Amino acid sequence: MRRWLVFFGSCMSSIQQHAADILAAVEDGRTLTDALADAQQRLATEHAGSRGALQDIAYGVLRYRSELLWMLRHLVPRALPEPAVERLLLVALYQLVHTRAAAYAVVNETVNAAAHHAGGRFKGLVNGVLRNALRQKETLAEAAHNDPLARWNHPQWWVDRLRVAYPQDWQTVLAAGNTHPPMTLRVNHRHEAAADYAARLAQAGLECTVLDGQALMLARPVPVKELPGFADGLVSVQDWGAQQAAHRLQLADGQRVLDACAAPGGKTGHMLELADIELTALDIDAARLERVRENLNRLGLSALTVAADAARPDSFWDGRPYDRILADVPCSASGVVRRHPDIKWLRRPEDFALLARQQAAMVDALWGLLASGGKMLYATCSIFPEENRRQLDSFLSRHADATCEGDEQLLPGPRHDGFYYALLAKA
Numbered sequence: 001m002r003r004w005l006v007f008f009g010s011c012m013s014s015i016q017q018h019a020a021d022i023l024a025a026v027e028d029g030r031t032l033t034d035a036l037a038d039a040q041q042r043l044a045t046e047h048a049g050s051r052g053a054l055q056d057i058a059y060g061v062l063r064y065r066s067e068l069l070w071m072l073r074h075l076v077p078r079a080l081p082e083p084a085v086e087r088l089l090l091v092a093l094y095q096l097v098h099t100r101a102a103a104y105a106v107v108n109e110t111v112n113a114a115a116h117h118a119g120g121r122f123k124g125l126v127n128g129v130l131r132n133a134l135r136q137k138e139t140l141a142e143a144a145h146n147d148p149l150a151r152w153n154h155p156q157w158w159v160d161r162l163r164v165a166y167p168q169d170w171q172t173v174l175a176a177g178n179t180h181p182p183m184t185l186r187v188n189h190r191h192e193a194a195a196d197y198a199a200r201l202a203q204a205g206l207e208c209t210v211l212d213g214q215a216l217m218l219a220r221p222v223p224v225k226e227l228p229g230f231a232d233g234l235v236s237v238q239d240w241g242a243q244q245a246a247h248r249l250q251l252a253d254g255q256r257v258l259d260a261c262a263a264p265g266g267k268t269g270h271m272l273e274l275a276d277i278e279l280t281a282l283d284i285d286a287a288r289l290e291r292v293r294e295n296l297n298r299l300g301l302s303a304l305t306v307a308a309d310a311a312r313p314d315s316f317w318d319g320r321p322y323d324r325i326l327a328d329v330p331c332s333a334s335g336v337v338r339r340h341p342d343i344k345w346l347r348r349p350e351d352f353a354l355l356a357r358q359q360a361a362m363v364d365a366l367w368g369l370l371a372s373g374g375k376m377l378y379a380t381c382s383i384f385p386e387e388n389r390r391q392l393d394s395f396l397s398r399h400a401d402a403t404c405e406g407d408e409q410l411l412p413g414p415r416h417d418g419f420y421y422a423l424l425a426k427a
């Protein structure tokens with residue numbers, strides 16, 4: 001609410017325009033993270049302090065894109081010849097329906113922003129459409145909720161696949177994808193237990209729920225600089241579902257461990273907090289690997305970091321087998337759409353075949369690096385079976401020396417994102 005009071009006036013039309021540009025960039029295939037970072041940089045020079053407001057809108061418009069499009073088509077049955085104005089209208093509808101921004105400011109500033117497109121000839125239309133939206137706000141929202149596509153705010157193919165994969169849970173999964181994600185912390189096991197850190201949070205005026213010995217969920221997200229001891233490595237931000245990886249690996253002091261897709265290093269840090277292991281953190285992306293180093297520095301932990309392709313062990317392996325391998329492979333990221341609402345619009349059904357091939361090539365190559373009696377954890381943040389259970393079945397059919405010691409599909413919900421884990425043991 002505060003943000004909206006502060007960013008009235010001409011600043012709002014600039015934020016709206018940047019949000020519309022971000023939407024255009026995502027429609028063109030850019031990630032929200034990249035497009036937002038660029039826009040925030042431009043905005044910072046114009047209107048310092050408005051970055052949070054832009055982020056709220058950009059995330060919100062992508063989160064509710066189907067519903068907003070449905071409303072727009074209800075108000076203007078045919079798409080406007082000026083897509084930039086259409087996007088401004090989606091941004092304004094988001095503000096009117098989902099935020100507490102002052103309606104008059106939203107309408108006036110959208111009209112001002114529209115003045116910069118097509119010689120201003122849509123100003124009148126924008127004004128009329130938004131005033132109409134305001135008048136019909138409640139009935140419009142209710143009607144959108146009754147439309148099967150607008151209601152779920154995911155592409156139709158995504159809804160169809162989930163319905164097949166989870167005949168009981170597909171609606172809960174879709175609804176979870178449209179929520180605001182919780183901010184969950186992992187308390188550094190080497191320092192203290194989650195319950196002790198919860199007491200520090202309480203002293204700092206921050207409410208939380210303890211999830212287990214090392215995990216707690218904040219009642220409200222806060223900037224990390226407000227977390228006691230964050231800079232000193234007392235705590236890290238990590239979803240509870242992601243925290244299960246290191247626990248499942250059955251780590252013990254002295255083991256030689258490969259984190260094959262390590263960046264940005266959330267699970268790397270957790271593994272090193274749990275045991276004194278000799279860890280190699282590998283990632284194909286050298287720039288992302290830098291984030292692993294930063295995270296480990298903050299935590300006061302160390303690992304050998306290597307930029308290489310996990311599917312090509314000849315480029316990095318010294319020939320000594322690993323006792324444990326974490327294969328947190330690249331995937332559709334369909335389990336974390338509430339953190340990255342662009343994902344549901346960027347993915348295409350045809351992506352899965354390529355992803356599945358890459359995942360299989362990677363785990364096949366990594367399996368050869370595992371010691372006899374060693375264990376490999378296959379992990380994805382996906383909820384689609386072709387990247388998870390089906391990948392496991394096909395892996396087991398190719399490797400007679402592999403047994404699965406347990407797999408689990410975590411579906412996104414109030415306490416965690418969607419993850420899949422399969423623990424594979426080598427004979």
Ligand SMILES: C[S@@+](CC[C@H](N)C(=O)[O-])C[C@H]1O[C@@H](n2cnc3c(N)ncnc32)[C@H](O)[C@@H]1O
Nearest residue numbers: 261262263264265266267283284285309310328
């Ligand atoms: C799901 S993310 C890993 C998240 C990380 N384990 C964590 O917990 O912070 C997947 C990572 O795999 C990396 N990657 C993709 N293809 C790879 C390959 N062929 N070899 C090694 N890393 C790869 C990506 O750069 C990305 O950082």
